[in-house]
Amino acid sequence: MRATARVLVYSDDAGTREQVRLAAGRRPAADLPPVEFLECATLPAVLKELDAGGIDACVLDGEAVPAGGMGVCRQIKDEIFRCPPVLLLMGRPQDAWLATWSRADAAVTLPVDPVEFPEALAGVLRARLASGALPA
Numbered sequence: 001m002r003a004t005a006r007v008l009v010y011s012d013d014a015g016t017r018e019q020v021r022l023a024a025g026r027r028p029a030a031d032l033p034p035v036e037f038l039e040c041a042t043l044p045a046v047l048k049e050l051d052a053g054g055i056d057a058c059v060l061d062g063e064a065v066p067a068g069g070m071g072v073c074r075q076i077k078d079e080i081f082r083c084p085p086v087l088l089l090m091g092r093p094q095d096a097w098l099a100t101w102s103r104a105d106a107a108v109t110l111p112v113d114p115v116e117f118p119e120a121l122a123g124v125l126r127a128r129l130a131s132g133a134l135p136a
Contacts, residue, residue, distance in 0.1 A: 005056040006038060008038045008055045008116065010069060013064070024121050043067040059087045060086055062110075070099065073106060074102045077102075
């Protein structure tokens with residue numbers, strides 16, 4: 001098993017980033033490596049980190065301002081070669097169609113649910129592992 005999985009968390013709200021970290025804990029599932037969180041509060045920081053590589057999954061806040069996570073998701077899916085899977089945080093369940101439009105791999109609602117979120121994060125990390133992009 002790999003030493004850690006690097007998860008980029010994008011939100012302009014430090015509280016939302018903290019909810020993500022606390023809900024996921026050190027390891028979202030027993031069959032996955034521990035997670036190392038990389039927090040970004042701006043779109044330029046997200047793009048810089050993704051360009052540098054080594055990100056295994058992204059958690060994007062759909063309610064972030066000025067660049068919302070849904071638009072950021074669509075942009076990185078278009079621009080980043082072998083873009084990591086994206087877990088989108090939505091303000092309302094009714095926004096699920098926008099998550100589909102953005103090409104997010106999974107979506108959950110805010111506030112971050114401590115049961116639903118780690119399951120969704122584990123799902124996107126397992127998909128990355130199955131694709132061979134997250135070496136064992």
